[in-house]
Amino acid sequence: MEAFAFHKYEGLGNDFIIVEADRDDAVPAAVAKALCDRRFGIGGDGILLLLPPTSSGARGRMRVINADGSVPEMCGNGLRCAVLYAARVQGVAEGEILFDTDAGKKPCLIDDRDGRGLVTVDMGPIRVDDDITLDLGDGEPWTFTPADAGNPHVITTRAASRADIDAVGPRVATHSRFPAGTNVEFAVYRKGAVDLVVWERGVGLTLACGTGACATVAVGVRKGLISVNEEVAVNLPGGPLSIKLRDDGHAIMRGPARHVFSGTLTELPPG
Ligand SMILES: N[C@@H](CCC[C@H](N)C(=O)O)C(=O)O
Numbered sequence: 001m002e003a004f005a006f007h008k009y010e011g012l013g014n015d016f017i018i019v020e021a022d023r024d025d026a027v028p029a030a031v032a033k034a035l036c037d038r039r040f041g042i043g044g045d046g047i048l049l050l051l052p053p054t055s056s057g058a059r060g061r062m063r064v065i066n067a068d069g070s071v072p073e074m075c076g077n078g079l080r081c082a083v084l085y086a087a088r089v090q091g092v093a094e095g096e097i098l099f100d101t102d103a104g105k106k107p108c109l110i111d112d113r114d115g116r117g118l119v120t121v122d123m124g125p126i127r128v129d130d131d132i133t134l135d136l137g138d139g140e141p142w143t144f145t146p147a148d149a150g151n152p153h154v155i156t157t158r159a160a161s162r163a164d165i166d167a168v169g170p171r172v173a174t175h176s177r178f179p180a181g182t183n184v185e186f187a188v189y190r191k192g193a194v195d196l197v198v199w200e201r202g203v204g205l206t207l208a209c210g211t212g213a214c215a216t217v218a219v220g221v222r223k224g225l226i227s228v229n230e231e232v233a234v235n236l237p238g239g240p241l242s243i244k245l246r247d248d249g250h251a252i253m254r255g256p257a258r259h260v261f262s263g264t265l266t267e268l269p270p271g
Contacts, residue, residue, distance in 0.1 A: 001268055006035075007085055008042065008260040011077030013207030013238030015260065017044045018085050021051055029069030034271030036067035041269040045203045046075065048082045054100050060086045061100035066202030070181075074103035074150030076210015080119040080257040083108045088259075103150025117257050123149060123211070125249040126218035136171055144172070144184075145222070147215035149251065152178065152201070155185040155219045160197075169199025183209065187216045189225040193233045207238030214251035217243040 007018040017035055019027060027035070027047055036044045047065040054061055062082040064075040083099050093112045098105055109120040127148040135141040144154035154172060165186055172184045181201040188195040196216055198209035213234040220226035231244045242254040 001266075003264050003266045005262065005264050006042065007262045008044065009048075009081035009085060009257055010260055011080045011208060011210065011238075011255060011257045012236055012241060014077035014209060015044045016046050016048045016075075016078050016081050017042050018048045018050060018082060021049045024049070024051065024063055027065060029065070029071075030271065031268060032065040033067065033069040034269045035265075037269060037271055040271060042263070042265070045200070045206050046078060048075070048078050050082055050086065055098075055105050058098045058100045058105055059083075059090065063102060066200070067204075068202045070202040071102075072151045072202065074101055074211055076121065076123060076149070076212075076214060076253050077208055077255070077257075078210075079106060079108065079121055080210065080253075080255060083110065083119050083121070084112065084117055084257040085259070087112060101150070117259075118254065119257055120252060120254040121210075123214050123251040123253050126214055126245070126251050128215075128218050128222045132177070134172060134175060134177060136168065142168060142172070145219045146182075147219050149211040149215045149218075151211050152180065152182040153185055153212055153215035154178075154182050155187050155216050157187055157189065159188075160186045165197055165199060165205065169205065173199055173201050183212055183215075185209075185212050185216050187219075189220050189223075192230070193235060194220060194226075195235045197237060208236040208241065210241060210253050210255070213241045213243050214245075214253055217245050218251060221245045 035041045049063040051061040107122045111118040129146040133141045184199040186197045198212040233240045244252045
């Protein structure tokens, strides 16, 4: 194996291994899984491949690989990390950067003056569908609102303990109703804020999820719990993300990203 450089970044504790590459298959699924392993590997919720841009004006392209080796369409926290990394490499401390993702080109605004690491992303429109009920075979059925933020989410407002989340999250994420799998959000809507815990497809319980926060706010607007253009604090276990659903339907996400460490991988971890 040829040695390669990597950069560990995190956004509210949702952590990623950034690898610069020139082809989509530069990190195969099995290698991604081994690198993300928290005991035998570097550790991370996923890999962010940084590729050359595919559309005009974009500074780069992000491709995400989940910790289990699956490839999702989009990742909100990951995009903040990828864009901050790219901005630092390109010597940009402030201003707009366009970035390609598998869910389209995203306009991002960097504020890295004095190393602040703040990134605002226009995540695009979020599609919210009608509620569905899933009978999981034990106890009351669960009601979820599906929402598409480039990647799939289902949001429930039912009170859930940590034990409920551990039991229901993986079953819903892999339920036959969702052939491509889904991320699962457990949300408590309050005035001007949402408390949110996310069970991520291909990862499990994470400390934060940017697309999940956007999807949850879009569902809140649809249900009349949040106003259009209202900036809402989405409180995740890893910290708060600021989300606004604009009147054109676009979700605007603002939050931090942080460099943790960099290194060179000379030997693949077992796995
Ligand atoms: N943590 C991410 C979402 C990553 C992708 C997700 N696991 C999926 O499979 O869709 C975020 O911040 O949006």
